[in-house]
Structure formats: C-alpha cells, structure tokens
Amino acid sequence: MHPALGKALRGGPHEASLAIERFLKASKKPVLIEPGHDPFTILPDAFVATVRPSALTIECWDEKRNLARRVTRVRLERPGRLELAVEHFGGATGTLTLVDLDRTVHRDAARKGARLKYRERFRQSLHRQFPDWRLVELSTEQDLHHSLSPAYPRALLRRGRTAIAAIGVAEDSPLPEQALSFGLIWLDHLRRREPKLAMEALAIFVPAGKENHLCHRVRCLDPQAARYFVFVHDGVSYEQQVDPLDYTNLDTKLDPGGSGRRKHREPHTG
Known part of the structure; x- marks a missing residue:
C-alpha cells in the first residue's frame, strides 16, 4: 500500500506527493523511467514515497536494482503521465517520468x-x-x-x-x-x-x-x-x-571483451 501523501504546496515537494498519489490511483500499468536506465515497473511492494516537511523522497526497486531520488517539483502532469524534477543524492539534477502503459497514447514510452x-x-x-x-x-x-x-x-x-x-x-x-x-x-x-x-x-x-x-x-x-x-x-x-x-568479403568479427580502449585517429585540424 502506498503511503499517504500530504497537503499540496504549489511547486514544492508536497504538491509532487499529491501528484504521485493521483497518478498511481489512476494507473493500471505504471512504470518509472529515468534517462540512461531501464524502466522500473511500479509495484505496490516495490515503491515508496516518503514525505518530510521540506522534502519528498521516492524509492523504487526490482530484483537487481534500486533507485532513490529526492523530488523537488512537478514539471508536467497529464493523464497517464507525470514528469518530476529530481535531485540525485550527489547533488546532480534530472527528471523522472512516470507513465501508465495501459493508455494507448503512452505505449511508446518504453521505447522512448x-x-x-x-x-x-x-x-x-x-x-x-x-x-x-x-x-x-x-x-x-x-x-x-x-x-x-x-x-x-x-x-x-x-x-x-x-x-x-x-x-x-x-x-x-x-x-x-x-x-x-x-x-x-x-x-x-x-x-x-x-x-x-x-x-x-x-x-x-x-x-x-x-x-x-x-x-x-x-x-x-x-x-x-x-x-x-x-x-x-x-x-x-x-x-x-x-x-x-x-572488412572484406570474408566474415570479420571482433571480440568486444578485449582489454583497453583504442582511441580514434582524430581528423587533421590544420
């Protein structure tokens, strides 16, 4: 069961918490997408949103991975789609997207x-x-x-x-x-x-x-x-x-497991 989320404060973590709650209640096949990583399927026993007075933290995990991000605000909220501005715990900023794959309009979200x-x-x-x-x-x-x-x-x-x-x-x-x-x-x-x-x-x-x-x-x-x-x-x-x-007409193969990386030969810059 998802934790109860607090009262909204426009533009802040509390509004984001309510937006997440609305999204989850309305979604049948929710997934979480972060650029550079495989999507997470959001399951009730593998997703937690923790609300504190000045911050909202979400965690999502599966058998191999765990993701934890601090949510700062809602960037976009539409039916079946929620974009959140987040901070990594190292201080870098980014975006998380929650999508309901049950909606036809969002079925290409996993491909994207x-x-x-x-x-x-x-x-x-x-x-x-x-x-x-x-x-x-x-x-x-x-x-x-x-x-x-x-x-x-x-x-x-x-x-x-x-x-x-x-x-x-x-x-x-x-x-x-x-x-x-x-x-x-x-x-x-x-x-x-x-x-x-x-x-x-x-x-x-x-x-x-x-x-x-x-x-x-x-x-x-x-x-x-x-x-x-x-x-x-x-x-x-x-x-x-x-x-x-x-590469001639003969079958040429390269073992990608070789040691080291060979740098390119850069173009002549004059």
Whole structure:
C-alpha cells in the first residue's frame, strides 16, 4: 500500500506527493523511467514515497536494482503521465517520468525510454573517445523536415572551429547499417546549418558484431568528402575504433571483451 501523501504546496515537494498519489490511483500499468536506465515497473511492494516537511523522497526497486531520488517539483502532469524534477543524492539534477502503459497514447514510452537509455551511454562514449572535444548538441528528437530519425541519437562535437558529427546505434537496433544513411544526412544538415565550422568527420558507433555491412558501405564513400570513424561498442562501457578497410568479403568479427580502449585517429585540424 502506498503511503499517504500530504497537503499540496504549489511547486514544492508536497504538491509532487499529491501528484504521485493521483497518478498511481489512476494507473493500471505504471512504470518509472529515468534517462540512461531501464524502466522500473511500479509495484505496490516495490515503491515508496516518503514525505518530510521540506522534502519528498521516492524509492523504487526490482530484483537487481534500486533507485532513490529526492523530488523537488512537478514539471508536467497529464493523464497517464507525470514528469518530476529530481535531485540525485550527489547533488546532480534530472527528471523522472512516470507513465501508465495501459493508455494507448503512452505505449511508446518504453521505447522512448530505451532510446534515452542509449542516448546517455552514447554521451559517455563520446566523452571517452573525444575527451578534448566539447559536446555541444545531443538529441534523439524527430525532425521530419530534415529527415532526422529519433531511432539514432546524434551529436555535434566542437574543438575551436573544427567539428565532428556523430551518430549512435543502440544494441537492440534491428537495422544498424541504416545509421550510416542518417549519419550522412546529419553531417550534411550540420554543414548547411553551421557554415562557419569545418565539419571534417562523421563518427559512427555501432554494436560489436553488427558493424560488417556498415563498414562495407563506408568503404564505398568518397574519402575526400569527409573522414569516417567507426566504433564498435558493447552498449555499456566499452568501445573500440575499427578500420572499415579491414572488412572484406570474408566474415570479420571482433571480440568486444578485449582489454583497453583504442582511441580514434582524430581528423587533421590544420
């Protein structure tokens, strides 16, 4: 049974507690989604909201994981959807989303949650492989006008006036080789949008074992048009750059469990 939640104070933790109570009472298949993590199914015996005079803390857990966050306010409340501004206990801020999957309009929430999960891992991969570059844009938003798909997170990295376009493929993507086409669209879009930047390269992150067809396609691209970096990853904390020229008609495999990470060969910046 969920704990009784207190009187609302607009914009604060007490209002958030009442919003959570309303959401849970109206929901049949509630889940909790935090970017970068798998969704939690909210069960009565695995979810607790604790109200104190100046704070609201929620905890959610399953057999393998435990999440605890301090809620500061409600960001958005709609039927079947509740977005909460939260603080991690280390001081960082973020957002939790509670969604009722029983509502047809929200049934893609788990899919979007999976995209956000890989988007955050993609962010970490970019920081590891391009530590001297500034990540100025990272998005999974759909842009039909520019043919940008939400299925592949895309990024823009800068170092001075030099820039790199990047695109990532989640480990459960059914068509990883299509990321190259969307990556080229993203590269072209950035060159048109940012004419003052030298957009010299496209970096593609693809699950290990699924890079073969993509590398064959990269080999057919004009090397004078841009430089192309291909990285394989395990979807968690490992990635390694591979050379598309090493991929012939023979079956080529890479063991993602190798030791260490090989850093990319950066584009010439002049």
